[in-house]
Amino acid sequence: MKGELILPPAASKQTETFFANELVKVIPGLIKEEGDKTAWLVSSAKEMNAWTRAAEAKAKDVNCIVSYNSLKQAVFNAAHLNLMLGTTLGQCYLVPMHLDKRKRSERIECQLWMGYEGFQLLGFRTGILTSVHTDVVLDGDEFERWTDEDGPHFRHVQANERATLGVEPTAIQGAYCVYKLDKGGRGFEYVDRSQLAPLLRRGHVWKSNPYMMARKTAVLRAAKNWPKHTRSSAGELLKQASYIDEQADRDETQDALTQMPAESLPTPDLNENPPEWFGELLERLSVCDDQEEYNNIRDEFEEIAGNNEELAFLEAQLKQWWHVEGPGE
Numbered sequence: 001m002k003g004e005l006i007l008p009p010a011a012s013k014q015t016e017t018f019f020a021n022e023l024v025k026v027i028p029g030l031i032k033e034e035g036d037k038t039a040w041l042v043s044s045a046k047e048m049n050a051w052t053r054a055a056e057a058k059a060k061d062v063n064c065i066v067s068y069n070s071l072k073q074a075v076f077n078a079a080h081l082n083l084m085l086g087t088t089l090g091q092c093y094l095v096p097m098h099l100d101k102r103k104r105s106e107r108i109e110c111q112l113w114m115g116y117e118g119f120q121l122l123g124f125r126t127g128i129l130t131s132v133h134t135d136v137v138l139d140g141d142e143f144e145r146w147t148d149e150d151g152p153h154f155r156h157v158q159a160n161e162r163a164t165l166g167v168e169p170t171a172i173q174g175a176y177c178v179y180k181l182d183k184g185g186r187g188f189e190y191v192d193r194s195q196l197a198p199l200l201r202r203g204h205v206w207k208s209n210p211y212m213m214a215r216k217t218a219v220l221r222a223a224k225n226w227p228k229h230t231r232s233s234a235g236e237l238l239k240q241a242s243y244i245d246e247q248a249d250r251d252e253t254q255d256a257l258t259q260m261p262a263e264s265l266p267t268p269d270l271n272e273n274p275p276e277w278f279g280e281l282l283e284r285l286s287v288c289d290d291q292e293e294y295n296n297i298r299d300e301f302e303e304i305a306g307n308n309e310e311l312a313f314l315e316a317q318l319k320q321w322w323h324v325e326g327p328g329e
Contacts, residue, residue, distance in 0.1 A: 005038050011049035012056070014068040014302060017311050019045060022072065030079040030258065040084055044075055047085040047094050055096035055108045062098060064106040067299045071110040073256050077244065080258040081237050083118045090212060091118035099251060107299055111254055114245045116216035119223055122241055125234035127182060128227050134177040134215045143173070145190060152188035154178070168210075172196060175214040177222035189222035220245060253295075274313070277304050281317065294318075 005024070010016035023045065028037050051071060059066045074094055075085070083091040093113045099106075120132045137143045140159035145152065154176065174192040181187070196214055223242060244254045284297050298318055305311045 005041060007042060007045045008049060011052040014311060015048050015052050018048070018072055027076065027079045030076070032082055043084055043086045043088060044078070048075065051094040051096055051110060055110070058096055058098060059108045064108060065299050065303050067107045067109045068302050069298055074110045074112040074254070077112050077254070077257045081122070081241055083121065089117055090115040091121060097251060099253065109253060111248045112244060113248055114216060114241055115212060116219045119216060119219040119241065122234065122238040123223060123226060126238055127234070130180045130182050132177065132179045132219070134175065134218050136175045136211050136214050137173040139171045139173060141173070151186065154188060172210060172214050175218040177218040179222055181227070187222060187225055189218055189225065191218050191221055275310050277301060
């Protein structure tokens with residue numbers, strides 16, 4: 001790594017444990033692309049702190065738990081995709097979502113939302129693209145598109161200089177992506193206002209920067225038409241990114257793209273004097289018979305654990321139960 005690694009203070013005991021273990025010891029080995037890993041880790045730590053504060057505030061408002069395990073998974077997914085978190089590069093974001101509002105498993109969960117810069121970068125890494133350009137059509141712009149024997153064409157004249165962060169969702173008429181392929185040919189994808197409207201009504205990143213998210217939607221639609229046979233594993237990463245982004249659009253729990261190594265977690269010796277909640281944990285696990293219930297138990301006891309040592313003990317017990325005698329075994 002370039003430079004000395006100095007992380008910001010953790011926003012909670014859960015993130016403090018993650019900083020000390022996975023973020024410093026495990027994740028650097030997942031980042032394959034060349035670059036400054038120190039900058040990646042510092043940016044991730046800042047974004048995790050921001051997510052933790054927002055998630056805990058939202059959980060207090062709606063009286064539910066926070067899934068810190070989903071935060072870990074989202075960061076691991078970003079590392080697996082080799083994309084940097086945060087607004088500096090706009091590649092991907094950590095977003096707190098209020099999921100399962102009508103179920104007992106109601107919680108604030110972390111989702112990894114892709115930015116248009118992230119999709120473009122993944123496309124370039126596949127080697128199938130030579131250029132990608134995306135933009136948004138706003139009220140007052142001159143825009144027309146047509147198709148002839150040479151393929152799709154468009155003409156876009158912007159009415160004013162872009163002030164992207166000040167764009168109101170209602171001012172967006174559409175978004176487009178035009179790209180060129182390495183073996184020749186070009187493509188054009190347009191998403192109109194009616195297609196963007198359901199997405200623009202969502203909160204979080206869409207609300208704070210609809211200009212950026214509209215561009216991302218156009219790139220994502222274009223990516224579906226990019227050649228699927230690529231020169232490297234980068235094509236698989238592009239498909240995985242598209243998949244978890246679609247899960248986010250459906251307000252679903254995102255899949256793990258990579259497994260967190262078991263050895264990344266410490267196993268403190270609390271067996272002789274386990275925490276007071278240990279008996280209840282075993283009782284709950286003994287009647288647990290599916291993955292969703294297992295996740296609910298994990299999230300609830302993360303809230304109960306009183307310190308970093310107990311959190312590490314909980315993680316170790318849950319992993320041992322799941323792999324040795326848990327549901328489905």
